[in-house]
Amino acid sequence: MARRAAWGAPGAEEGTSGATGLPARTVGSMVPRDLTVHAWDLARATGQPYEPEAALVGVLVAEFGALAPTARRMGMSGEPVAEGAAPFDVLLALTGRGPGWTPQR
Known part of the structure; x- marks a missing residue:
């Protein structure tokens, strides 16, 4: 709980972090x-649907796409x-995953 509060403090996202x-x-x-x-990993590996929140995916794509x-x-x-790929497919590719991956059956 303390860590969550720390990240919510004003200025927590400013500057650099550690080494x-x-x-x-x-x-x-x-x-x-x-x-x-990792939720996608688990869902995909077990044949379950998974659709993350679009707003979160947008933030993550912007943050990690820049890097x-x-x-x-x-x-x-x-x-x-x-x-023109879907934003979540972009995020998956940024993490080294193939958006079309399915487990071998």
């Missing part, structure tokens, strides 16, 4: 990104998807 030197906003966005993408060129050079991001 990584990443913007604090980026670090704060990592948890919802991971939860959103994508650097992340790709570092081997930490996947290749971009086709122009």
